[in-house]
Amino acid sequence: xxxxxxxxxxxxxxxxxxxxxxxxxxxxxxxxxxxxxxxxxxxxxxxxxxxxxxxxxxxxxxxxxxxxxxxxxxxxxxxxxxxxxxxxxxxxxxxxxxxxxxxxxxxxxxxxxxxxxxxxxxxxxxxxxxxxxxxxxxxxxxxxxxxxxxxxxxxxxxxxxxxxxxxxxxxxxxxxxxxxxxxxxxxxxxxxxxxxxxxxxxxxxxxxxxxxxxxxxxxxxxxxxxxxxxxxxxxxxxxxxxxxxxxxxxxxxxxxxxxxxxxxxxxxxxxxxxxxxxxxxxxxxxxxxxxxxxxxxxxxxxxxxxxxxxxxxxxxxxxxxxxxxxxxxxxxxxxxxxxxxxxxxxxxxxxxxxxxxxxx
Amino acid sequence: xxxxxxxxxxxxxxxxxxxxxxxxxxxxxxxxxxxxxxxxxxxxxxxxxxxxxxxxxxxxxxxxxxxxxxxxxxxxxxxxxxxxxxxxxxxxxxxxxxxxxxxxxxxxxxxxxxxxxxxxxxxxxxxxxxxxxxxxxxxxxxxxxxxxxxxxxxxxxxxxxxxxxxxxxxxxxxxxxxxxxxxxxxxxxxxxxxxxxxxxxxxxxxxxxxxxxxxxxxxxxxxxxxxxxxxxxxxxxxxxxxxxxxxxxxxxxxxxxxxxxxxxxxxxxxxxxxxxxxxxxxxxxxxxxxxxxxxxxxxxxxxxxxxxxxxxxxxxxxxxxxxxxxxxxxxxxxxxxxxxxxxxxxxxxxxxxxxxxxxx
Numbered sequence: 001x002x003x004x005x006x007x008x009x010x011x012x013x014x015x016x017x018x019x020x021x022x023x024x025x026x027x028x029x030x031x032x033x034x035x036x037x038x039x040x041x042x043x044x045x046x047x048x049x050x051x052x053x054x055x056x057x058x059x060x061x062x063x064x065x066x067x068x069x070x071x072x073x074x075x076x077x078x079x080x081x082x083x084x085x086x087x088x089x090x091x092x093x094x095x096x097x098x099x100x101x102x103x104x105x106x107x108x109x110x111x112x113x114x115x116x117x118x119x120x121x122x123x124x125x126x127x128x129x130x131x132x133x134x135x136x137x138x139x140x141x142x143x144x145x146x147x148x149x150x151x152x153x154x155x156x157x158x159x160x161x162x163x164x165x166x167x168x169x170x171x172x173x174x175x176x177x178x179x180x181x182x183x184x185x186x187x188x189x190x191x192x193x194x195x196x197x198x199x200x201x202x203x204x205x206x207x208x209x210x211x212x213x214x215x216x217x218x219x220x221x222x223x224x225x226x227x228x229x230x231x232x233x234x235x236x237x238x239x240x241x242x243x244x245x246x247x248x249x250x251x252x253x254x255x256x257x258x259x260x261x262x263x264x265x266x267x268x269x270x271x272x273x274x275x276x277x278x279x280x281x282x283x284x285x286x287x288x289x290x291x292x293x294x295x296x297x298x299x300x301x302x303x304x305x306x307x308x309x310x311x312x313x314x315x316x317x318x319x320x321x322x323x324x325x326x327x328x329x330x331x332x333x334x335x336x337x338x339x340x341x342x343x344x345x346x347x348x349x350x351x352x353x354x355x356x357x358x359x360x
Numbered sequence: 361x362x363x364x365x366x367x368x369x370x371x372x373x374x375x376x377x378x379x380x381x382x383x384x385x386x387x388x389x390x391x392x393x394x395x396x397x398x399x400x401x402x403x404x405x406x407x408x409x410x411x412x413x414x415x416x417x418x419x420x421x422x423x424x425x426x427x428x429x430x431x432x433x434x435x436x437x438x439x440x441x442x443x444x445x446x447x448x449x450x451x452x453x454x455x456x457x458x459x460x461x462x463x464x465x466x467x468x469x470x471x472x473x474x475x476x477x478x479x480x481x482x483x484x485x486x487x488x489x490x491x492x493x494x495x496x497x498x499x500x501x502x503x504x505x506x507x508x509x510x511x512x513x514x515x516x517x518x519x520x521x522x523x524x525x526x527x528x529x530x531x532x533x534x535x536x537x538x539x540x541x542x543x544x545x546x547x548x549x550x551x552x553x554x555x556x557x558x559x560x561x562x563x564x565x566x567x568x569x570x571x572x573x574x575x576x577x578x579x580x581x582x583x584x585x586x587x588x589x590x591x592x593x594x595x596x597x598x599x600x601x602x603x604x605x606x607x608x609x610x611x612x613x614x615x616x617x618x619x620x621x622x623x624x625x626x627x628x629x630x631x632x633x634x635x636x637x638x639x640x641x642x643x644x645x646x647x648x649x650x651x652x653x654x655x656x657x658x659x660x661x662x663x664x665x666x667x668x669x670x671x672x673x674x675x676x677x678x679x680x681x682x683x684x685x686x687x688x689x690x691x692x693x694x695x696x697x698x699x700x701x702x703x704x705x706x707x708x709x710x711x712x713x714x715x716x717x718x719x720x
Binding site: 230244293 | 432433435436466468470493510511513521531533536537540556558559584588590592593594603607609613614632648657659670671675676
């Protein structure tokens, strides 16, 4: 079904209002989800609404959190999200980072007691709008095995770096530190397709192309896939995200991160509170005049866009470019939402007494 | 040849003194190189001395640089290395970052007009010694092609994150953002061995296992190897390092980075000065009490060390662990230096009037 941005945004806001979120929080949370849907990252948009509601029903998400700074220096802070939606906790924390950067050049916030924060790019872009470099990371429920292990100890732990440019759109690196994001696996599971070797292993640590292997003790592999191709680097990046997000803030880390799905219970021996994020902002003009930086960013992008390619029909893709193209298209032509998600959302609407979704 | 740390350190210091470096700089530069040799990262230790001297002979390295801060806020700075050895420029800049972090919680320095800075871990560990998280990155001469391209546009651009722990040694993620570091390729070239598929491509963009393919227009592949396995992520990480190190500081970026070898001339149309680095320090106690952080770091490390493994004889390796084992061994038993490097160094010693190397 094709749905206008406006209709999908209203619907999403109404669901959050029905959960008891404040008008401000409902609007913000909807904005974070909508950006994912607009930018074509469908796994992180409204498709997750039902999941958030289920966690709220189980009282694992607090709809009226008292989000606050619990530790601070002029440019570092720890924020406690009070078990709120990551969709509102992370923007709060990013604003803290931006305010510190405004005053002192940079700002860094580690967040505990939060939940899934949507796409990392949303938070990083908040900094970019202020001519700052934005950094956003989060840990996540354990699905990935470290190199040599067959145990799920890490999340797909994404890291995002976003840079303002001049005539070009911002350059946004926003990536899971696993070989494949979980969303890609879910697509294969739904469509009954096999996945490439190097994405997952079975419970014994053998490569498998069965996307359902995760349900029988298998695990995702770190970026690099195997030791010979640098999976220890993907593991190292994922560890970095986990430590900055959770060991630093006092959230749960590694295998203690609570699952995103309500039907799985969190570990009974937590090592911290909720899940963790790490956000940062640095003023570009803390290093050189912003217009100089942007001119050179444009030159960088221009050079890479015009690189010689293996296949003349396949140009080099600047990080963030395909997402922007999707955003322009979907703002104009509507957001395609797959039928299973639409019926899921309409069932949710019925339960919460919210008007159902209507297509274009 | 097995050489004591003491003898190799003295020798290295003497070479730098013969280049005209100050006593302080010679000692510091030798310290950076020796740490690489001690930690088993032989490609970044004394094996590079001849290369530094050749660049100095060509006046591309300044032995008596006036290193200074050229732009600054309370927690951000740009340092101009005055074409000095990266081995002395980077520690200067990291000290600037640490001093800012001492006062304001964090400090971030982008560096231009520098040269090869040795192992990233040296600089990051300077922060760890002060109970800070250390970050170190550098761009490098272009050898890596972006996803879909057959053009060498990026260096192996390493990123390093180092975290203090309690009873365990610091956790140090120090990794090239290419599938394989150039040092590994050099080892294969010397020994006449083939390399695994996924490390390099030939000039047409086809996988090759010939380690010499780089000399005939081939290129290294980003971490992830191909699009299906996430090479766009390795490309994104490499781009991040390039932008933070060079677009932010005013150094050369992408294909404009000057080559590390003296027999190749730098591009005649530079977009900045020298090569660039990016260094950062964050006080752990800017987020939570340092002892709490370290206790949880120990718990993290303990949990991952005891993870279930595919092969019972191959435990999960904590990032930085193998390097520490090498350091303990080599401090005690001496540093093995391959014959070709020894004769190279002794020829250098003769030319510069320095005492030759003697083994154990």
